[in-house]
Amino acid sequence: MRSDVGKRMTTATARSASAESVAGQCVCGAVKIEIEIPARWAWHDHSRASRLAHGAAYATYVGSWRRRFRVTKGATKVTRFKDEATGTTRSFCASCGTPLVYERARSAHMVNIPRALFEGRTGREPRYHIAIDQLQDWTYRGETLVPLKGFPGVVWERPRQKKRARPRASDPMF
Secondary structure, rough: OOOOHHHHHOOOOOOOOOOOOEEEOOOOOOOEEEEOOOOEEEEEEEOOOHHHHOOOOOEEEEEEEEEHEEEEEEEEEEEEEEEEOOOOOEEEEEOOEEEEEEEHHOOOEEEEEEEEHHHHOOOOOOOEEEOOOOEEEEOOOOOOOEEEOOOOOEEEOOOOOOOOOOOOOOOOOO
């Protein structure tokens, strides 16, 4: 479903001459965006809806004031999905499907953008976890990883080994 999202997002007030920004884009490069930095906040979203929209264990977002966000290229390539039940809208690149913006009706002044779209710093580190109760048991949780021999660039979680009982000096077999 296409709409005026690109037009609405690019009609934001002009940014001040001293404002710094960071650029982002979709996979195919048809849509380019930018936000003024620093972003308002950043978080990891473990909700089912974000997991499905991104096809990933969780999505990491940066939040920006709508007036500090712009579509700088490809506004006509932006398509939207509105979830009437939750009052949320998700925008995607119509060419490659990259998630671009997540909006909530109750926070009309904010836009939430996947952090992965930006190569540069956004001025905020994700320190919050939303919907942590929906975290999946198969999600990576920071376990120690080691290089996988013979596969450069691949690391894995080594299975825990059973500890062998060490012989004691008092053991007659020692």
